[in-house]
Amino acid sequence: MVDLNRRNLMKSSVAAALGASVVGIASGSETEIPESDTSSAPSVVGDIKRFSTTAYGAEVTGPFVFENGGLLYSLQHPSGDNPEPFDRAGVGYFSGFTFELDGDNDDFEEVPVPTSDSAQGKVRSANHEYVLLGQGREPINGGSERLGVTQTPDGNDISLDNFEGTQYGGAATNPDCNQFVPTDDAGTEGYLFTNWENSPGNVSRIPISMTEDGEWEADLENAINLANTEPLRELGGTRINCYGDLSPWDTMISSEENYAHPRVSLTNTVGDIVDAGSGEGMIGGCQFWNRPNPSDCTENLDFSPQGYWALSGVEFLAYYLGADRIDQGSDANTTEPISDVYPNPYRYGYHVDFREPTADPPQPVKYYVMGRAAWEAPNIQADRKTAYGLSDGDNKGIYKFVADEEIDSYDDPMDIEGTLYAPKITNDAASAEDAGVRNNPAETDLVIDWLPLGHASQRECEAWIAEYDDVTQVDYLEAHTESWSEGDEVTDEVLAEADRTVVEDGNQNYITNEEIVEWARQYEENGYDGVDEELRRVPFLETRAAAKEIGASIEFNKAEGVDSRDGAGPGEFVYFGISEFNDALADEEGDIQLDRIDGGIIFRGELEQDYNVSRLEPVIVGPDFVPSDRQADGDDGVANIDNVYVMDDGRVICCEDGFKAGPANFPNDGLYVYQPPVDVDVESLAIANGGSGEADLTVSSLPNGFSGARVTVSTSDDGVAEFTGASYDDALGMTADPKVAADGQSVELRVADLDGEIQPGAQNVTLGTLELDADGTGTTDLEVTVHDIDDEGGSEIDVQERMGMVVTGPPAIGGGPAGGQAPTDPDGDGLYEDVNGNGRMDYADIELLFENLDDESVTMNVEAYDFNENGQIDYDDVVELYEEQ
Known part of the structure; x- marks a missing residue:
């Protein structure tokens, strides 16, 4: 396996200096904590309050907050034994309710837990x-249609x-x-788009x-199912449409x-299969796609x-695409192969953007270039360039895409493109082996180091995918048996022979095991942009x-929610919900x-100047699911997070998907609203040697307004940088x-x-801008000490101090x-490719480094x-610098 843990610690520090603040909440145990009784499970950094419980049998999914603060969510797969109308799936809103969007959970009363059968059988708020x-x-x-139901090309449900x-x-x-x-300026008319998590998949409007x-x-x-429109059918349709996002x-x-x-x-790799000469016990379900x-x-x-269980519905997807119907048995599919039209597996597992949302019909775009998961x-x-995506299931990944x-x-x-x-998780504290x-x-x-997997365009990906469009179930049998045509x-014997061949050698109808291993070998030797064209x-x-x-940290279990506030910029947070913190996250490998912690964790990562996230900090921790955690009322934390939705005021809607699995004494999942702590945060920055720079001191949110504050910011190391002054925003009266x-x-x-310029609910308020000069080479923390900070009514605000x-x-x-410019680090990776300090990488940088390899300015700064x-x-x-040009 390729080990690409490259300059991780340094890169993490430098990434933080380009915009990420950190909070000192990480610590190691003196002794091993038994898995059955993990401290701080459950716990919350900030406050959390239960707004709703859903009907028995249902998850809480699909929250959306309208511009006026109204709330809706989906009633997903409720029990058919519930009273009407809560016995059937649907989408609904809370009549007469609107969030005030001021950042404070005082705008609603907490719903009590459902203790009776009647309360458990319906959707409730206080x-x-x-x-x-x-x-x-x-x-x-x-x-002509039924809501959420896909149809064949000739109109059969x-x-x-x-x-x-x-x-x-x-x-x-x-x-x-x-x-x-919305289709009007007031946001009172428009189209509601809803995912239907089935195969074939669907989106209704x-x-x-x-x-x-x-x-x-x-x-x-006048509602329509987008699955039944020609533009989406031409893309191959969709399957298992889960959560999503409203694009910028x-x-x-x-x-x-x-x-x-x-x-x-699970934890196996394709290399493990190749080395073993068989995929016995290691092969994944996708290898049987066209069986x-x-x-x-x-x-x-x-x-x-x-x-493998999610292969259910693949043959129905073929019928959606127009395949001739096979004469099937009463309780299971026949083994007669579909030979005319069959779905291409590489056309499913993407984010689908419905461009022109008000057109009839909208135009779907699958973002192949963002990866398949x-x-x-x-x-x-x-x-509008950077996208984070979470892949649900066991031993899955959190991925990032950055468009050119x-x-x-x-x-x-x-x-x-x-x-x-x-x-790649790089900090020692995350690994028992290292710590x-x-x-x-x-x-x-x-702490995350992002490993580039590849660069491509949508058009290239579509061409690669199209090469597998004509593969059918006939090909599965012909490619993996000796005599069948x-x-x-x-027969059962023919099918068993094909299955055994696939286990031993992989499915030869698609990308082969050998191609993946060869790609990784070339990746290690030549970098992500140095592999053969056919392997890209x-x-x-x-x-x-x-x-x-290539050794990425594909260890997350049920990575189920990711969101940030619409328009969030550097210094704000992206929230990542991990529904269960177990299996590969808590084993002895990786x-x-x-x-x-079976109840899962919600992390948040601070956006840096380039919208990168390099550190995830736990803010909502679920319960352990042991008898000692048996909760009387479920108030102590979210169990098994699913969707997360960040409102415009910075609060986070947290949806549970832990039906009857958690320690609460009632069986209903709930919707909770998380009110983050008020952060007093100093910006991080990089300064050229001998140069100067500025860093903002901000308060993340002020739900109850602001009257005044006294704050000190100090450096942790002498000789790196010093403060020379500060300035204030003109809105502050004194x-x-x-x-x-x-x-x-x-x-x-x-x-x-003095004049109440900072209104209750204000976010990302700048208290002052600090001025610094660089004294030498190195790094220093900027430590924040809040002596006093009061809200509009004079009450002290409870804050969390965050370092820069x-x-x-x-x-x-x-x-x-001639100008004497100091080198710069154009891409923030801790290496100073701009050797001559002219603001870009060019051949002059190579010449200058070549001519001064023995100069103390180089030899005393090896890491740079x-x-x-x-x-x-x-x-x-x-040579390496030359190859980067």
Whole structure:
């Protein structure tokens, strides 16, 4: 396996200096904590309050907050024994309720736990009625369709009522993500887009509008299922549409949670299979995609491939695409192969953007270039380039994609290109192997180094995918048996022979095991952009397998929610929900070896200047699921997070998907609202040697307003940087002259808001801008001490102090050019490629380094110029720099 743990600690520090603040909450245990009783499980950094419990049998999915603060969510797969209307799936809103969007949870009363059968059988909040706008299988579109139900090209509903075989979830029983696209300036009319988590998948579009008395009503007569429109059918349709996002350009993005994509099971790699000469016990479910009756692949195996169960509905997907209907048995698919039309596995497992959302119909775009996974959700940042995605299931990844240009700026979405990344967790505290102890995940940050998997365009990915379009179930049998050919009877012996061949050699109809291993070998030798042209497809079509093969930290279990506030910028947070912190996260292998918390964890990562996230800190910790955690009322934390939704005021809606599994004494999942702590945060920055810079001191949110504050910021290390002064925002009515210490290592600011310019609910308020000079080379923490900070009424605000960091670069080499510029680090990786300090990488940088390899400005700053990462300065560093040009 390739080890790419490259300059991790230094890169993490430098990444923080470019915009990420850190909070000192990580610590190691003195002794191993038993997995059955992990401290701080459950716990919350901030406050959390339960708004709603859903009906028995249902998850809480698809929250959406309207511009006026109204709330809706989906009633997903409720029990049919519930009283009407809570016995059928649907989407509803809370009548008469609106969040005040001021950042404070005082705008609603907490709903009590449901103790009676009647309370457990319905959707509840403390004071507001849940009103359904539409329910699955209701007539829509003039009666030609049923809400959430996909159809064949000739208009037959694809359901177990009409077709025999297997289906992933009953048709229209699993509504999930909801996004509202307004069509008027007031946000009172528009289209509600809803995911239906089935296979074939679906997204519905319902016109809704607000009445004069503030209620919502749906126009089901003019609602449509986008799955049944030609543009989406031409893309191959979708499967298992789970959560999603509203893009920065105001379109619905639906994520395909293609659980059947795993090529290898759990912690195994493709290299393990090649080395063993067989995939016995290691092969994943996707290798049986085009097998006749694929979800029954275990009948000839002695093990269960990961994700095999999600092959249910693949043959129904073929019917959706127009395949001739096979004469099937009453309780299972026949083994007669589908030979005319069959879905291409590489067309499923993507984020789908519905461009032109008000058109009839909208135009879908699948973001192939963002990688293929069991996507729970995407989160596209305000730079319109950076996207984070979470893949649900066991031993899965958190991925990042960065487009070369703004995603919506390309005239043709197929021209979008960029780089796909996988995570590498690098800090010793996360690994028992390195730390010597198994630390508590409730008290341990995760530091991420992003490994580039590949760079490609949408058009390239589409061409690679299209090469597998004509593969059918006939090919599975012909490629993996000795004597069978189309038209022959498919006996149990024929099918068993094909299955055994696939286990031993892999499915030869798709990307082969050998191609993945060869891609990883070339990746190690030549870098992600140095692999053969034919192998460039591997990380985009086999994302999880490729990432595992190069040693990325594909260890997350049920990574189910990711979101940030719309328009969030550097210094704000992205929230990552991990529904269960167990299995590979709590085993004795890999980069993450921490204690087990079955109730999961919500992390947050601070956005840096380039919208990177390099550190995840736990803020909401679920329960342990042991008898000692048995909760009387479920008030102590979210169990098994699913969707997370960040409101405009910074609060986070947290949805549970832990039906009857957690320690609460009631069986209903709940919707909670998280109120983050008030952070007083100093910005991080990098300063050229001998230069100067500025760092903002901000308060993250002020739900109850602001009257004044006294704050000191100090450095942790002398000789790196010193404060020279500070300035204030003109909106602050009274300020004291900044008090800079005689040694320049601290500065005190004192401010008051005399005229009430800072309103309750204000976010990211700048208290002052600190001025610093670089004294030498190195790094220093910027430590915040809040002496006093009061709200509008004079009450003290409970705050969390967050550190920043200053990185100062090496001095000018050999006296430098005429201007004497110090080198710079253009990409923030801790290496100073801009050797001559002119603001860019060019050939002059190579010449200057070559001519000054023995100069003290170079030899005393090895970490800045060690481009080949061998711990010393040598001529190969010049070669490496040349190859980066």
